[in-house]
Amino acid sequence: MNAYNSIQSKAPAREWSRYRFPRDLFRFTALLACLLGLMFAIDFLGIDLARLLTLFGRVGEVLSERYFPPDVDYVMQGDYLASVVETVQMAYLGALIGMLIAAPLAWFASWNVTLSRRVLYPLARLFIMASRSVHEMIWTILFVTVLGFGMLPGVCALVMFCIGFAGKLFAEEIEVIDMGPVEAMRSAGANPLQTFCYAVWPQIQTAWTGIAIYTWDVAFRAATVVGFFGAGGMGWYLKRNVQQLETERVAAILLSIVVLVVISELISAWARHRLNRKRDANRIAIEAEAA
């Protein structure tokens, strides 16, 4: 007795198809267009697919022949270690100054407590957006052109970068506060600065601390490479050795960068964990990706 055939349907069986006429025609056309676009892209960029297949073998080969073993002694000498300290200082200054500028900007750029919605709000928004949109490497190059080689343009580039990064997050945090205390302060006759300090600040303190830790993180990551365009720190050594084809030293420097950044990530992850604001941490992590 096969159950499969034993059901007698009362209604005549209907036809059913997964595909609907106009909708799926569009879908398949779009899919086809994407595929053609992909082929065009591969052709346009001159990518040799056959090369791509053997790529990882060759990457491994090149790395093992020319970049191995990393010249660890090189990154252990005093000059280089001093540049590591400089990089940390650069990131520290850049993040700190950047956040000091970002804080009032964020205040002006949050719709609910801004001092003037007509003038300051759009200006602050524009400034934050502009510093976000330009990549930190381009900031570095621009500052190096104007100010010459050295750590100063690096710090300036990091400041711009941090204004964009922290400014947006700071402002978003202000915009979701509870407006009750603000109104209470205002009705008690407090001036805007007093309102900010007593009604807004207590509500955003923890969140801003978390953002500050993140800002340090991304600033350090950027600081390790700004030197590549002449702005001092470890990146400067990277640049020099890349140009001189000192591949084993390059390998050592890259390795040291990776190790330092991962260590800094671990420390900041630990600090954020202690702050323990998971919801914010997740949201900010998404933002940090945009940095």
Place this chain on the structure above:
Amino acid sequence: MTHLVSLQAELERSRRRRQWVQLLMLALVLVTVLGSIQVIIIEDTDWDRVGSFGQIMESVGRFMALDLSLIPHLGIPMLETFLMACLGTLLGLFFSLPVAWFGALNVTPSKRILYPFGRFLMTLSRSIHEMVWALIFVAAVGLGALPGILAIAMRSVGFISKITAEAIENIDPKPVEAIRAVGGNNFQVMYYGILPQIKTVVLGTIIFEWDINIRRSAIMGLVGAGGLGLTFFRQMAMYNYGGVTVVILAILSLILLGEILSHYTRKAIV
């Protein structure tokens, strides 16, 4: 009564201690900042090179004389940058899938080895600056768009796979149980039980990442990976500052285009 007094004294003491700690922290920050400023800015900078405020303004002014003759030559590099971002994101997605599979606690093939390995890859990918990735790949495969694409892909893996792994960990396990109960194999369990649940999250993440990758793609040329970055680099090498500004404006318009596109695609999907 005496009890209350001693309590008050205790409170006072702890308050004072806290103030001391705060003061100490402030002093520490101040000292390190001043020290850093001294070392990094005052001592390191060649102030003759920087020149007076007027001179700085003058060199900034040189950027303001836009070189509009460059515009016709921007089309191809812009397209290159755009396509590099697309292919990089796609390749990043391709690499992300196994990483997300390893790094999601509820589906990982091995909790001891592959799970921590997947998590490690996620951190590694995100901690390394895209510039560093680009340098690594330029060194390994030579100049051209390919190292740029690979760098973008590697940099994207961390974020895409992290969000995907989190989405997998948060799925409703009940449909998965049902697919197993009808006799589905591992692939079918993933394809019918897990994929429909994470599809929108993953698509949204890819669009988000693609948007960011346009920004990254625009600087890949600085280390020899083609696109607008290369044009930027050439203008810089020719000291054509007006052209540099035009390239930056081109980058900004490309980023704006990406943002508009991603806004609408995301709306269409979610």
Place this chain on the structure above:
Amino acid sequence: MSILQVQNLKARYAQTGDDILKGISFNVAEGDFYAIIGPSGAGKSTLIRCINRLVEPSEGSVSLFGQELTRLSARELRKTRRHIGMIFQEFNLVNRMSVMDNVLSGRLGYVGTTRSLFKLFPRSDIQRALELLDRVSLIDHVDKRADQLSGGQRQRVGIARALMQDPQLLLLDEPTASLDPKISRDVMQLIRDTARDLGIPVLCNIHDVALAKEFCNRILGLQSGRMMFDGKTADLADSDLERIYELEVL
């Protein structure tokens, strides 16, 4: 003729090592609608999941048509699961998929990996799915997403999916616990009538004793992983119920 034989079945928590089932034995015969009743935490869900090994039993035997299930390889197990339909308390549908795809997913054990990748189900499967959807009166909702349906409708999709498997045994895990009383009876009736039409025995895990008495011909009473009663519904006395539920009465 006995279709499913369970002997001395034991199961324990992986973490604590505590026993959930302490030696259960029963037989499901052709035409049976077998109810498992008991207070919550008695091990009902575990027992039903031990049959198709969604939970691995630690000891004992489960045999379906004379085939021992506890020692099957992963591949053989999947083949056997195809013939065991399961209906769940919370329906366990894939919410973001259409009703049709949810029903068709009942055939996954039969179609190959490549076919399932492109959702290319044989024409006969689609025809069968339409018939079943008609039978559970959801023919007008074929292309809706599963999360657009009401609870009762979703459970009927779950029933259609289980029947899609062409099952030789139906496992029901609290099929009515998430539904209101009126719809619960409709769903039970639908399952009983369908199972009777198709000649499929049913093993049903249910906390509502009234429903069990109304629809089931045999009852197994479970308490703290022990069998307190096993027999015809007619033989279930109030004293038996008291023994089964004695821990729950506070």
